[in-house]
Amino acid sequence: MDTEEKNSLLRLRGIIKRFYIGQPNELQILNGIDMDVTRGEFVSIVGASGSGKTTLMNVIGLLDRPTFGKYFIDGLDIDLANDTELSFVRNQKIGFVFQTYNLVPKTNAIKNVELPMLYAGVPRKERTEKAEMLLEMVGMADRMKHMPEELSGGQKQRVAIARSLANDPAIILADEPTGALDSKTGRIVMDLFHKLNQEGKTILLITHSHELAEETQRIISISDGSITGERVVERPPLAKEGEACS
Amino acid sequence: MLLGENIRMAFTSLRANKSRALLTMLGIIIGIASVIAIMTVGNSLSNALTSSMQSLGASNISVYLTQKRVEEEKREDGIIFGTVETDPTATMEDLITLEMIQGMSEKFGDQIRAISINKSVTNDTVKVGTNSADISISGVSNGYFMGNNKELLAGTYFTDQEISGKKTAAIVSESMVKKLWEVDPQEAIGKDFEVTINETTMMLTVTGVYKQEENAMISLMISTATDVYIPLSLACDLMHNRLFASFDVVAGEGVDPTALSGQIKDYLSGFYRDNQFYTIDSFCMASMVESMGDMMGAVTKAISLVAGIALLVGGIGVMNIMLVSVTERTREIGTRKALGATNASIRLQFIIESMIICLIGGTIGVGLGLGLGALGAKLMGYAASPSLGSILGSLIFSMAIGLFFGYYPANKAAMMNPIEALRYE
Numbered sequence: 001m002d003t004e005e006k007n008s009l010l011r012l013r014g015i016i017k018r019f020y021i022g023q024p025n026e027l028q029i030l031n032g033i034d035m036d037v038t039r040g041e042f043v044s045i046v047g048a049s050g051s052g053k054t055t056l057m058n059v060i061g062l063l064d065r066p067t068f069g070k071y072f073i074d075g076l077d078i079d080l081a082n083d084t085e086l087s088f089v090r091n092q093k094i095g096f097v098f099q100t101y102n103l104v105p106k107t108n109a110i111k112n113v114e115l116p117m118l119y120a121g122v123p124r125k126e127r128t129e130k131a132e133m134l135l136e137m138v139g140m141a142d143r144m145k146h147m148p149e150e151l152s153g154g155q156k157q158r159v160a161i162a163r164s165l166a167n168d169p170a171i172i173l174a175d176e177p178t179g180a181l182d183s184k185t186g187r188i189v190m191d192l193f194h195k196l197n198q199e200g201k202t203i204l205l206i207t208h209s210h211e212l213a214e215e216t217q218r219i220i221s222i223s224d225g226s227i228t229g230e231r232v233v234e235r236p237p238l239a240k241e242g243e244a245c246s
Numbered sequence: 247m248l249l250g251e252n253i254r255m256a257f258t259s260l261r262a263n264k265s266r267a268l269l270t271m272l273g274i275i276i277g278i279a280s281v282i283a284i285m286t287v288g289n290s291l292s293n294a295l296t297s298s299m300q301s302l303g304a305s306n307i308s309v310y311l312t313q314k315r316v317e318e319e320k321r322e323d324g325i326i327f328g329t330v331e332t333d334p335t336a337t338m339e340d341l342i343t344l345e346m347i348q349g350m351s352e353k354f355g356d357q358i359r360a361i362s363i364n365k366s367v368t369n370d371t372v373k374v375g376t377n378s379a380d381i382s383i384s385g386v387s388n389g390y391f392m393g394n395n396k397e398l399l400a401g402t403y404f405t406d407q408e409i410s411g412k413k414t415a416a417i418v419s420e421s422m423v424k425k426l427w428e429v430d431p432q433e434a435i436g437k438d439f440e441v442t443i444n445e446t447t448m449m450l451t452v453t454g455v456y457k458q459e460e461n462a463m464i465s466l467m468i469s470t471a472t473d474v475y476i477p478l479s480l481a482c483d484l485m486h487n488r489l490f491a492s493f494d495v496v497a498g499e500g501v502d503p504t505a506l507s508g509q510i511k512d513y514l515s516g517f518y519r520d521n522q523f524y525t526i527d528s529f530c531m532a533s534m535v536e537s538m539g540d541m542m543g544a545v546t547k548a549i550s551l552v553a554g555i556a557l558l559v560g561g562i563g564v565m566n567i568m569l570v571s572v573t574e575r576t577r578e579i580g581t582r583k584a585l586g587a588t589n590a591s592i593r594l595q596f597i598i599e600s601m602i603i604c605l606i607g608g609t610i611g612v613g614l615g616l617g618l619g620a621l622g623a624k625l626m627g628y629a630a631s632p633s634l635g636s637i638l639g640s641l642i643f644s645m646a647i648g649l650f651f652g653y654y655p656a657n658k659a660a661m662m663n664p665i666e667a668l669r670y671e
Contacts, residue, residue: 058665084588084590090585091587092586096585098668102580105578106262119591167586
């Protein structure tokens, strides 16, 4: 129990999210989600569109607060944090990877990777060194000075992954990271996640694709705002294959 | 977050929208340029006026005999209305005596640097050989030379001995020396010439030659006669009186001439309390300069107000474009928030951006305004003198505009819901 407590990274209990509270069109999107993610796990949340998985991710990513329920991230009760503190937790504990990459326009790759460190107050030199290292790791060493507009989708997503790692976050939240990519570049991105997971990063993948979910260690299915199933994948064969390829 | 990074980000975003940034700045540029141009021209004009008045003697106070007014009405702005009693000519008893002047000199002591008295004696024509010159002789105190900025080219001012001993010394003009003896000023010292004053013919000896003011207008008008100055006491003896209708006082270093002028007037008016028609008045160039400066200041203020309205319009333009920019960059704002930007750092980013737009606009405006102002001053024939205070003030003011008009859009950006911002198309 003690080690379990220590290894627990995300702990969600009875998370309910309602919109338009008090209005005739009041809407409950999440109906009491209980969920845990432990350190070093590669977990996927699978659901069709409209299932509430995006709302769940917003809650997990501290972009939105639950209406009811308790949520602990790395032992921190988010009920007790104000907006500025939530910004700090987002900055330090969470690395976002979006389907649409969301690189800051007119800002080159290395500056984009530096951004989270900028908000963390990391000194310039250290920032640049770390960003270079991360871009090298995702195979973008030769495009550091490129603007987002000059990069392909796959390249943008690799820069985004490098950016998500900037402050050594406890968890990477990837929302449909391959959704806008073709299968080949999608593969490169997925392999990158496997590699990061093997290095010990906790990754939470939100996807509608069962195929991708099968690559992860544990699949949480969500439908109509409730968890409908949870399954540990016995052996993620593609991960090993991917590693063998690289 | 660091200020430097914000400034760098602001420049990045301005570079991305160069023409739009420039158009936005236009309002600020025009506003600031007009303020600076007006200030420069106004400053040049008032400097020119002040210096030309100063050359006439800003610390000089004219004291003169004047007729008493009746039914005086003094307006709030100091202008006095009133009629003058139908004039009886001033008689000997009405004139200012040397004793009054001496009394004044003793009373105000150090506040007075020099007393300039000029007693007109006579006009004459001097002949040396075949050469002749028309002269106008007057007796002066040594203070006269100081009060009228007359420089000597050769020789000396009157010595105490000449003043009191009634020596027949004379200080003459450069042109008279040329006309009569056709020599340089130095060689004229010691030369004698004959004059007739009050039916007394006498010899005067040149002890000094003064430099004539090269004023084309004046020399055209009175080119026929040049002034010859003799010691005041000699003049008094020749005219058999020690009475004057006016004289000048040069205020001492650091003394307020306007105040001294008033005190002198009050002091001397004391002697005229029982005089039915006459009294003493004084006039001081400094107060003229002051009121001129006040007037220029008022005009500058009025025009600056109009320029201020231009700046206000410019500021609204900046606010407008910042709102557009915030909307355009909604996704970027959402992304930044997801990456850990606090509301305060988003707000700071946009405020700095708007301040930089205004500061760049202000700087261009200052440059343009200085150019226009210099051109304007040159066309009017004055030396351009930009006012440093207004340059500094304009730059600070333009930043303040950026802050004021940037706050609302920046706050809008800061308060955005990150989820909606991230999904914004």
